[in-house]
Amino acid sequence: MSARGRNGTADSPQAGAVPGDPTNAAQSGAGRADAEAAEAAWRRLDPRIIAVTSTGSGLLIITAAVIMWWRDAPWWLHAAVPPPLLCFPVYEWWRWLKTTYRLTPERIELRTGVLVRSHRSIPRHRVRSVDVSANPLRRIFGLSTVKVGTGHRVGSADNAVLTLDALSHRDAETLRQDLVSRTAVEEDRDTIGRIDWRWLRYAPLSSWAAFLGLSAVGGTYEVLDTVGADPDTVLIPQLFSWLSRADLLPVIVLGLLGLVVVGACGATGLYVEMWWDFRLLREPNGALRATRGLFVTRSVTLEEERLRGMEIAEPLLLRWGGGAYTYAVASGTGSAEEEISSYVTSAMLPPAPLAEAHRVAAAVLREEEDPTASVRLVPHTRHALLRRLRWAFFTGTGLGGLLVLLGVLLTDVLIHIGWTTALVVYAAGALFARDAARSLGHGVTGRYLVTRHGSVKRRTIALRRDGVIGWNVTQWAWHRRSGLCTLTATTAGGRGAYDVKDVLMPEGLRFADESVPTLLDHFVTRGQDRTGTAP
Template identity: 70%
Template sequence: MRGALDAEEARAAEVAGPAEAEWRRLDARIIWVVTLWGSGLALVTLAIMWWRNAPWWLIAPVPVPLVCGIGYEALRWFKTRYRLTSTHVELKTGLLTRTHRSIPRNRVRSVDVTANPLHRVLRLALVRVGTGHRVSSTKAAVLSLNALSAADAEELRAGLVRRAGTGEQRAIARLDWRWLRFGPLSFATPLLGLSAVGATYETLDILGFDPDNVLIPDLIDWLGEANLLPVIVLGVLGLLLAGALGALGWYVETWWDFRLIREPHGALRASRGLFVTRSATLEEERLHGVEVAEPLMLRLGGGAYTYAVATGAGSTDDEASTFNTSALLPPAPIEESHRVAAAVLREERDPTASVRLVPHPRHALARRVRWAFFCGLGLGGVLVGLGVWLTPVLAHIGWVSALVVWVAGVLFARDGYRSLGHGITGRYVVTRHGSLKRRTIALRRSGVIGWTVTQWAWHRRSTLCRVTATTPGGRGAYHVKDVLMGEGLGFADEAVPGVLTPFLVRRGGTRGADDQGLS
């Protein structure tokens, strides 16, 4: 054991040098990045102002922010130092207020290397070192180095994630262009279509075509004489087509040349990106499980996302985030998601697919139907009330809206209820919930360090509760929702014996799950 530790320390020393390693500057070419970005923005601003015949006293100050930005970046570069020792990675920065941040190397959980188009032209990269520790509910502790040369960034990444291990690099998954069909299967597609319309309007306004007084009045006059039904149908199809093209473009840019590989020293590395390249490295020993997420539109098309459940990983709620280190696969067929999940966990089969989930009681369905009823009643009641006060048109809109919400709510309630389930298979606990985004999560039982049992006032009559698994550095989002109290406590106690035992009271001296309660 001691020999292995000595060997690891020796390898770390090869990369980092002595404990008192010299402080190094960031790459000075980062100043050129700011200069080029600022110059491009200033030129576009000057061109628009010239086109709009702006007075000279508005044009003259345009270069001032550019000069200030370049000066600030030069000072920041001059006052920033970093070093990698055999035990820590350290960063000193700040102009008016100096900060010195130090992260022990054994606390590093993820290393992300990102390069936007200008970074790539100048052969630079942004390195973000994550520890998994959260300084607030929305902000993680991350040390950022903007920017290093591409070679230095790769050397730093390799040094921070290097661990004892032998073997060859092995590819787990690569992008298949047949998966492109999953790109438009998102609720964001119509929003992208509306964004295209808004961007067109803003562009025309900036260029001086005045759409409010020219384009829109002509469009209103034309609609007054046209047959509205085909116009509405063609308009909706046009928006969906524009949104689909935008979604395809987003998919290509985000997932271009995607590769998921397992490195010899026990780390998972996912790289992707066309214009902005991203490379996220996650230590395999920090992996606690996987999540297979199926947003509704993607699920109807037979696809899914695959995420890592790991200390220091990014949020699974932001699929295309630049710094999302949890993504293990782009939107892909559900079979491929299960294959990759099994390969990442080094299992023969994906636990999320092989487990037999226990269904939840009918009380959970009734609760969801009640929520749908009250939502429809609230929306319809407000609109009907406004209609009685203002105009009968709103009253008609109110009862129609309530009816639509009730019908859609019942459908979603049934789907959400059918998605509920939990189970145990081998080394894993599995939980599933959600309708608009169904999430199936497999957690290693050894990675669960505690349970949280929550019961709201509207739960108590039906004896339902929510049981949440807690993992090291986790976000506390691994729920068993709307389960009977006794059944949920029995599941948690069986999954991780001994954690809940001091808090359980068994009535009648039996060990039945239905007889259990919290002390």
């Protein structure tokens, strides 16, 4: 393989070359064969990946050795440390030697595997997104990871992504441009949005705050156990002994306050790491590119023709603070089974003020106003509220009744806990039921249909009407008595299916027909007393 092939770069056609230009005719004829040969050449990843993976593995093994020494582990465990330290670099060199890729005018291909060989091949026209990232260790060595997404929904999630885990920063950027760009015109990029650190106030309102607070407790326990502090037999018994003598109410209040403070600090730090130097750009060819990250840098590119709409998500605490998330509904950003990774890929803005979310959504869609804000939603009937109130009543009765039954069998304390729990669930359930019912709505505005639902996390989705490829009408047993149904629009973008929840059947069919005329013609009987239903 030539030196050019070994270092992972290849000559590319000159930017700005115009087919048929007389000044380029002489060069194109002589250089076409060389260019095609260069494009078809198999290339290896950057050899610095050997040092990266060996360093990471070595640090883990050395850390384990230090812990074993600290805890006076047997000699045979210490003797097991040197062989992996020697074998890992050899294995990584062998893996690097067996990993090659190439980019042709039609496909991107990857060959991997030491014991089991694998050959992945993706047509370039199937590429939906290109994600360039670099964790701290790779950044030290000047490497990036490129993930090429196809939006494929069959089989495992790995089938939807081709990963090149060791390219230099320059080669990664060149590959990203080659895969996404359809033109070599040099123009200024249009900045749609960038980070505003005043938005940091929304970080403690995210759902991560509570999770990080509890994680801090578990992490502290694991660290103490690792260093030999033996919390099970020393610290925890002492803690329970102290709690038995203390006034419980102040302890509970201070404990919850501590969890909130720790969680808020952790969520703020996570916000800074995730959204550091965030920018959303529109490139000359119309593609959207989002870059962000402090320790782990990410660059996600979505082609404009893959866009199917936008989603504004308002979790409860963030909604109380006047903030929202902004996501693109686009093919290739992940399926419903990959919801977390899908939202990471499709995020168009950090948690930000609702007005800014609407502005960015409108700019992404090239609309004067965000469809999720300009639409006049049709509210759903009281039947949707009654259904949610029934669920709250059944849930409270079930939990309270179970505790009361256990109290009759075991102790009177559970009886009081049972009826108290039932009352709390009734009250909270009624509030959430009312909020969820008020959030329901649907409508049509311009090129988009809009649906909204949710209370704990309210979602407003605007879908392009020409991107809807089908409708599903679902009517459960508890729907039929009240005449409700759930109408689901299927599309090639985002999660693939978006619901209009708990809408009356005639209104749902009318909305579907207005949104995408003629799509239901084969399933709906018109002009008769009896309205047909879609399957």
